[in-house]
Amino acid sequence: MLQLANPTRFMQYSARLLPWLAAASALVLALGLYMAFFVAPPDYQQGETVRIMFIHVPSAWLAMMCYGIIAVSSFGLLVWRHPLADVSAKAAAPIGAAFTLLALVTGSLWGKPMWGAYWVWDARLTSVLILFFLYLGLMALRRASDDDVLASRLTAILAIVGTVILPIIKFSVDWWNTLHQPASVMRLGGPTLHPSMLWPLLVMALGFTLLFLTLHLAAMRNEVLRRRVAVLREARVARAGASRAAEPQPAE
Amino acid sequence: MTAFLALVGRDLRLALRQGSTLGTTLGFYLIVVAILPLGLGPDLNLLARIAPGVLWVALLLSALLSMERIFQIDLEDGTLEVLALGPLPLELIAMAKGIAHWLTTGIPLALTAPLLGLLLNLDLAAYGPLAATTLAGTPAVSFIGTIGAALTLGINRGGLLLSLIVLPLYVPVLIFAVSAVTNAVTGPAPFLPPFLILLALTLASVVLAPVAAAAALRLHLQ
Structure with missing residues (x-):
């Protein structure tokens, strides 16, 4: 791992990039929150609760994008055996799970005043919940084995399986929902969104994406450092063992 | 082909001579189905309405036991390791294992499901469709299960992890199987479309799951 030039170069570049990314995401998020809370008008039907959407929608987008990144990274690990791909997949999973949870929680907080219940078995909610379970499965499988290399490859296989099966799950949940629950759920029409709400949403989405990139890069750097520490520790143990073996043993 | 059949036959013989796993699985299925009315109340109309879903969910849980x-x-x-050194590629080994699991667990569970329908006041019109969906859907259950089994191989308490990984993957199978049965009984949509999608899921999992399972097995054998 240390012999490869790429992680070292990654550490150099990311160290330079990270402060800028963090500052940019803080700025854009601050601007987005200001627009969401003070500029965007309350919805004529939903009132002030519509502001939850400015957190909720970007979280849901990122929840999906994050799974995409895990899938691409897993593919990179399995095909090219690139260690950074594994670092990326490992770092992205908890962040993606956090965004998915954020989307679920904000969604149910929005649902209570709008639908009268914290949880409604709406097709989208259900698919996002299953996405959350997949994230949990990925994280649990990675922690299950002591052998890090084995665990990372197994997790990559599960991520690829999830990529194949996620669209099927989405399709089946849509089918199930239209069957069990005729369209009673009010939704915001995407393209009919008024510009006064669209702009804050887009700014928030950009802010969330920047935030994700910052967190992902930071987590990847941590992971690389963690692995380096582990390698150094193993080397020290090996050296100590070798020097002890070289010493003349006391006669028994 | 002979090696493939020999492997399936070996697994079948092992399962038959051991015997206890199948009994436990079916007993678990019976208990889960029997304990649900105790929680939900004895209202026969309610039980009849939820029977297909309950039978399918309990079937999935029971199938997990032996996975x-x-x-x-x-x-x-x-x-x-010996098998991996032999003439069969790991993909076919995984497929043989999946077939053996279906024959020893899937089919018995599928045949038990209509019987347990009696406990839940299952609609008379639902028996045929229920048997059809369980027979058509259990191969997908077994084969998707081989992925989970291969991934969690050699892990402490792998069974717990296995259910966490595999159950979300069963969502499509469950949805289409149950909606086929409900359609057959109450309509208005026809039975056939979800049933055909269920068949497609089964066929796809028979082809694709061994590839994923073999990839995981290869890692374990390295």
Whole structure:
């Protein structure tokens, strides 16, 4: 791992990039929150609760994008055996799970005043919940084995399986929902969104994406450092063992 | 082909002579189905309405019980390594294991499901469709299970992890199987479309799951 030039170069570049990314995401998020809370008008039907959407929608987008990144990274690990791909997949999973949870929680907080219940078995909610379970499965499988290399490859296989099966799950949940629950759920029409709400949403989405990139890069750097520490520790143990073996043993 | 059939036959013989796993699985299925009315109340109309879903969910849970052992025993006594050295590619080994699991667990569960329907006041018109969906859907259950079994191989308490990984993957199978049965009984949509999608899921999992399972097995054998 240390012999490869790429992680070292990654550490150099990311160290330079990270402060800028963090500052940019803080700025854009601050601007987005200001627009969401003070500029965007309350919805004529939903009132002030519509502001939850400015957190909720970007979280849901990122929840999906994050799974995409895990899938691409897993593919990179399995095909090219690139260690950074594994670092990326490992770092992205908890962040993606956090965004998915954020989307679920904000969604149910929005649902209570709008639908009268914290949880409604709406097709989208259900698919996002299953996405959350997949994230949990990925994280649990990675922690299950002591052998890090084995665990990372197994997790990559599960991520690829999830990529194949996620669209099927989405399709089946849509089918199930239209069957069990005729369209009673009010939704915001995407393209009919008024510009006064669209702009804050887009700014928030950009802010969330920047935030994700910052967190992902930071987590990847941590992971690389963690692995380096582990390698150094193993080397020290090996050296100590070798020097002890070289010493003349006391006669028994 | 002979090696493939020999492997399936070996697994069948092992399962038959051991015997206890199948009994436990069916007993678990019976208990889960029997304990649900105790929680939901004895209202026969309610039970009849939810019977297809309950039977399918309980079937999935029961199938999970024996899934952990699909590759576990063979890995522990070294059979898996010998098999990997043999003429069969690992993909076909995984497929044989999936078929054996279906024959020893899937079919008995599928045949028990209509019987347990009696406990839940299952609509008379639903027996045929229920048997059809369980028979058509259990191969997908077994084969998707081989992925989970291969991934969690050699892991402490792998069974718990296996259910966490595999149950979300069963969502499509569950949805289409249950909606086929409900359609057949109450309509208005016809029985056939969801049933055909269920068949497609089964066929796809029979082809694709062994590839994923073999990839995981290869990692374990390295």
